Amino acid sequence: MxxxxxxxxxxxxxxxxxxxxxxxxxxxxxxxxxxxxxxxxxxxxxxxxxxxxxxENKRYRLYEWLFLSFMKKLLEEKQPDLIVCTHALPTYMLNYMKKRK
The missing domain is CATH 1.20.890 (cAMP-dependent Protein Kinase, Chain A)
Incomplete structure (x- = not known):
């Protein structure tokens, strides 16, 4: 790119x-x-x-507890225009956050 x-x-x-x-x-x-x-x-x-x-729509509460605050902090720091995920964990976190606006 x-x-x-x-x-x-x-x-x-x-x-x-x-x-x-x-x-x-x-x-x-x-x-x-x-x-x-x-x-x-x-x-x-x-x-x-x-x-x-x-x-089923599954929730992985342990991952949410371990990573959600860090993902929010990362997004606030970087303010990206585009995110490409190569692993399921950040994809899950971002989709979780999108659903909750």
Whole structure:
């Protein structure tokens, strides 16, 4: 995008790192280790939490509690014109916020 339009300012922000700083490395390491060590368990949990009853509007209150205030702060700081999410967590947070104006 920036090669086509050099006047565009793009930033990559990892919400976990933005929210909890150095803890992000530890959490990511544990998460990846868990997936590598127990792939079947990970798949089962993921499948049951995400794909079970897909028609329902689900709330992930733990994620809301952990990240919502940081997402609000980030949006206030950056005031972006466009947001592209590459992970489900920030997508969920932004959709949650949009629904509540």
């Amino acid at each position: 920036m090669q086509i339009h050099p006047d565009i300012n793009c930033e990559k922000v990892d919400i976990l790192s933005y929210s909890y700083g150095k803890v992000e490395k530890m959490v990511s390491h544990i998460y990846l280790k868990w997936i590598h060590t127990f792939p079947t368990l990970y798949h089962s949990i993921y499948k049951n939490s995400v794909y079970k009853n897909i028609e």
